[in-house]
Amino acid sequence: MSAATEDAVTEAPAVEAVPKRAMTLGLGTSLAVLAALVIAPLFVKNFIIFQMTMLLIYALAVLALNILTGGSGQFSLGQSAFYAVGAYTSAILMEHVGMNYALTLPIAGIICFAFGFVFGQPALRLSGVYLALATFALAVAMPQLLKLGFFEHWTGGVQGLVVTKPDAPFGLKMSQDMWLYYFTLAISIGIYVASVNLLRSRSGRAFMAIRDNEIAASAMGVNVALYKTLAFGVSAGITGIAGGLGAIAVQFVAPDGYTITLAISLFLGMVVGGVGWLPGSIVGSAFIIFVPNIAESISKGLSGAVFGVLLFIVIFLVPHGARQVAIVAQQLIGKLRKG
Amino acid sequence: MTQAQLAQGNAPLLAVRDVSVVFGGIVALNGVSFDMHKGAILGLIGPNGAGKTTLFNCLSRLYQPSSGDILMEGASILTRPPHRIAEIGIGRTFQNVALFPNLSVLDNVRVGCHARSSSDIISDSIRLAWVRRGEAEINKKVHEILAYLDLEDVAHTVVSGLPFGTQKRVELARALAADPKILLLDEPAGGLNHEEVYVLGDLIKRIRDQRHMTVLLVEHHMGLVMSIADHVVALNFGRKLAEGTPAQVQADPDVIKAYLGSKDQ
Numbered sequence: 232m233s234a235a236t237e238d239a240v241t242e243a244p245a246v247e248a249v250p251k252r253a254m255t256l257g258l259g260t261s262l263a264v265l266a267a268l269v270i271a272p273l274f275v276k277n278f279i280i281f282q283m284t285m286l287l288i289y290a291l292a293v294l295a296l297n298i299l300t301g302g303s304g305q306f307s308l309g310q311s312a313f314y315a316v317g318a319y320t321s322a323i324l325m326e327h328v329g330m331n332y333a334l335t336l337p338i339a340g341i342i343c344f345a346f347g348f349v350f351g352q353p354a355l356r357l358s359g360v361y362l363a364l365a366t367f368a369l370a371v372a373m374p375q376l377l378k379l380g381f382f383e384h385w386t387g388g389v390q391g392l393v394v395t396k397p398d399a400p401f402g403l404k405m406s407q408d409m410w411l412y413y414f415t416l417a418i419s420i421g422i423y424v425a426s427v428n429l430l431r432s433r434s435g436r437a438f439m440a441i442r443d444n445e446i447a448a449s450a451m452g453v454n455v456a457l458y459k460t461l462a463f464g465v466s467a468g469i470t471g472i473a474g475g476l477g478a479i480a481v482q483f484v485a486p487d488g489y490t491i492t493l494a495i496s497l498f499l500g501m502v503v504g505g506v507g508w509l510p511g512s513i514v515g516s517a518f519i520i521f522v523p524n525i526a527e528s529i530s531k532g533l534s535g536a537v538f539g540v541l542l543f544i545v546i547f548l549v550p551h552g553a554r555q556v557a558i559v560a561q562q563l564i565g566k567l568r569k570g
Numbered sequence: 571m572t573q574a575q576l577a578q579g580n581a582p583l584l585a586v587r588d589v590s591v592v593f594g595g596i597v598a599l600n601g602v603s604f605d606m607h608k609g610a611i612l613g614l615i616g617p618n619g620a621g622k623t624t625l626f627n628c629l630s631r632l633y634q635p636s637s638g639d640i641l642m643e644g645a646s647i648l649t650r651p652p653h654r655i656a657e658i659g660i661g662r663t664f665q666n667v668a669l670f671p672n673l674s675v676l677d678n679v680r681v682g683c684h685a686r687s688s689s690d691i692i693s694d695s696i697r698l699a700w701v702r703r704g705e706a707e708i709n710k711k712v713h714e715i716l717a718y719l720d721l722e723d724v725a726h727t728v729v730s731g732l733p734f735g736t737q738k739r740v741e742l743a744r745a746l747a748a749d750p751k752i753l754l755l756d757e758p759a760g761g762l763n764h765e766e767v768y769v770l771g772d773l774i775k776r777i778r779d780q781r782h783m784t785v786l787l788v789e790h791h792m793g794l795v796m797s798i799a800d801h802v803v804a805l806n807f808g809r810k811l812a813e814g815t816p817a818q819v820q821a822d823p824d825v826i827k828a829y830l831g832s833k834d835q
Contacts, residue, residue: 425695425696426695428694428695428696428697429691429694429695432689432694432695432697432701432705433680433683433684433687433688433689433694433701433704433705433708434689434690434691434694435694436673436677436680436681436684437681437684439670439672439673439677440670440673440681440684442670442672443669443670443671443672443673444668444669444670444671446632446664446668447664447668447669447670448670448681449652449653450630450652450653450655450656450661450662450664450668451656451681451682451684451685451744451748452653452654452655452656452657452684452685452686452748453653453681453684454651454653455653461691465691
């Protein structure tokens with residue numbers, strides 16, 4: 232294999248260097264994960280299927296943040312705002328306009344793309360922690376904006392909106408939860424593949440060039456301002472679709488569901504999954520959905536503290552998140568094959 | 571006049587006209603003018619703080635001159651934003667290597683093709699046929715350049731793990747990927763050993779001859795400048811001190827004074 236000869240040449244730095252296709256999984260692993268995601272719901276209860284749907288939805292939101300931070304190097308603690316806009320767009324279109332749920336998602340995506348693109352303009356002047364603070368302000372402001380009396384007719388104010396759960400189409404004999412899971416899975420796969428394509432293309436390389444060195448990127452002809460705002464737009468757009476799916480799955484939108492806590496959770500998910508490693512998004516999502524439950528089962532009164540300790544352990548043991556675990560596993564398998 | 575100038579007639583490829591740069595009260599460049607002719611290697615020399623890098627940064631549009639103009643093929647470049655300099659054929663390398671450290675050598679050089687290709691995020695996401703064709707063209711070109719600069723063995727390596735000399739070659743490869751008409755090299759010999767400097771000198775000449783480029787070389791290494799430049803401009807305290815063939819500039823009493831000091835001081 233070519234990998235073996237390469238190892239011989241670059242033995243020393245091989246440990247430090249990121250493996251070639253670090254952004255994605257190999258074909259075999261991808262298919263195995265896909266098969267597990269397709270088959271698993273056939274054997275579990277509806278509540279677990281619902282949780283798996285949420286797993287995919289948050290994975291999309293983490294993926295979106297990963298494109299922004301891992302791809303273009305911009306921080307955001309404001310993803311909950313984009314998620315909220317997506318959720319409300321879907322909910323309002325379904326309940327007030329009577330639009331089909333599936334059609335509301337691209338609209339949520341487009342609206343959030345525009346929102347992110349516009350928000351990216353002032354963010355151009357900020358970087359690093361300052362950008363994180365600006366986006367933080369957006370996340371803090373969003374629940375209050377949604378409660379405003381001015382929008383109340385549409386948003387339902389503090390009460391929020393109840394969303395009808397869709398039935399499986401074409402007379403399929405499938406529970407609503409199961410149908411929604413497969414619907415979400417199909418969208419997630421589509422967005423994942425598109426994101427991988429994007430990051431491997433000329434636009435994606437421009438994002439990463441900006442992340443690594445803005446002045447050099449500009450000297451190579453990359454319009455830094457344009458690509459930074461595009462990254463914000465793409466990230467917000469995907470987050471908006473996730474938000475719309477979330478509204479449909481949860482059947483309810485309310486301002487207090489989209490607080491800064493959500494934004495921080497998504498940030499956490501990205502770090503646990505591995506910044507810049509797209510497949511890690513689902514691991515990060517699993518962490519933010521299931522670990523709080525585990526913490527609660529260990530101690531009801533101190534669940535927050537237990538969660539903190541678990542998080543600390545993960546970050547201490549694998550600072551690069553799931554990506555690091557994957558790299559170690561890959562090396563182990565490689566050794567076993569050689570041996 | 572140099573041979574290159576005689577061969578090409580007198581229309582300069584790049585003309586620096588009376589350029590001044592003032593930072594606060596400090597005059598970093600004071601009315602500097604010179605021409606670059608097609609196919610020449612122009613050496614820009616001067617002691618530390620002479621204004622070499624300032625001038626360089628004006629050419630790549632990182633600094634805005636306070637007065638004067640810079641013309642590329644007769645058109646001013648000063649109305650262009652920095653990211654639209656590569657497309658008119660001005661490519662550069664950086665003094666302390668400014669690569670994209672987390673990207674592979676291949677991807678670094680592919681970014682170099684940015685100005686010579688086009689795409690949009692939607693087409694890229696769904697990998698339309700024309701995007702795939704564009705990527706294939708980029709790959710072909712990048713591999714040709716990597717072969718030219720003997721970088722194929724490290725094509726898939728992340729650049730931050732490479733030795734400094736190799737990183738400098740990657741930076742050169744990235745600049746070549748944009749097919750520049752003028753290649754701006756900011757101290758390419760910095761950090762290289764004696765032998766490497768000679769190899770570099772040959773490489774720069776080879777690039778000029780085989781890839782038909784014009785080279786502006788900012789360099790401290792006198793040996794390199796004097797051996798490969800056709801034409802030399804010497805700066806000191808932001809002013810042009812002397813201009814001419816390497817031999818003329820080397821013999822210029824003002825240049826000697828600037829570098830070695832004079833008895834009066």
